[in-house]
Amino acid sequence: MTFPRAFRSYIPRTHCINEHVYGAIVVTPNNEVAVIKGRQSGKWSFPKGHGYANESPLDACLRELREETGLELSNYKADEQVRFPTGTYFIFHINEKSTLIPEDLKEVEEVQWIPIDQLCTLRGNMDLRLFARRFIAM
Template identity: 30%
Template sequence: MHGERKSWNGAAAIVMAENQVLMVKEKESGGWSIPSGGIEAGETPEQACLREVWEETGFRVNILKPLHVKRTIIKNHDVALHYFLCEVTEGQISYHDPDDAIEEIAWKTSRELYGLIHDYPEDRELLLSF
């Protein structure tokens, strides 16, 4: 059918350490966001979250708890993005993303979050709540 929306499901990680949040900067937009990406076939949202954090930042994380699911429509897709609060278990900043979409990975303080260009500005309040 023409005009029928597709679904896209993703997972996003709020990774906290010492009152800083792990952020990635997209090459294309120049904006910052938390590590996130699509859920692949056969993956749970939790598995996708762990994989995306590893690919985009080089850190292995534990999920502390699921937070919420953001539902929105982007470019004719019904988007459901699962948010998880995570902690680092091991690793250091490094890059394994097959999409090669990230230009910078950094820990940001709440004060720094205010000054960043956010790809998803609606996430800023959520990030600041931690």
Template identity: 30%
Template sequence: MRCVGAVIRDADGRLLLVRRGRPPGEGLWSLPGGRVEAGESDFEAVVREIREETGLDATPGELAGTVWRPPFEIHDYYATVVGGDLRAGDDAADVRWVSEAQLRLLPLTDGLLGFLDGLSGPPR
């Protein structure tokens, strides 16, 4: 099942995370994202998922990486916030900007920290 996620950092280098409100990963923190709907491009899905889960409008950029968690094939893209108001929505129980130190203290979805540590894209 094709999914997308977004790696979004603010001007202070904090990462945007959502706490999942439903399975899979209920209660865990993760990148905003979700399933690509029929007929939707990855970029369209990234924009929609960010808006639904965080209340923010964003522009997707280059592919940050792909993660395989059967049955999910997750394509994570760098993205930049261009508007909106931060609020948890859709299936997100909470949303927040987190620093590198805070990131390492949160209960994260399996493999997220390793994925983020392995990024070689835009500066963190």
């Protein structure tokens, strides 16, 4: 099964948390994804964050992506959405890999591209771990 078809029916029903976040899963043609390492948590995750009152979920996702990775994807359309315990992630397939330069150095310690099949080697947050387990199991 190919990415992201594997996740069309994947909606975790346990561990739901009220603090909803919006994030991005950005995939390159070589099946690499952009991940960030949180400065406070020391854990890897997909770029994500809380939306403002006047923002749509997609706008919040794109803003957080720009702040945490430097990627500007306003010209891209999200291929689909995946719901995880803490939030909703928009999946974007991009044509080529760009250099990742975070704007928000208070929250982000490190940012990098990593092959999807290596996600399980990271010390990740809950959503990243669930994604990695689900994807690698396919």
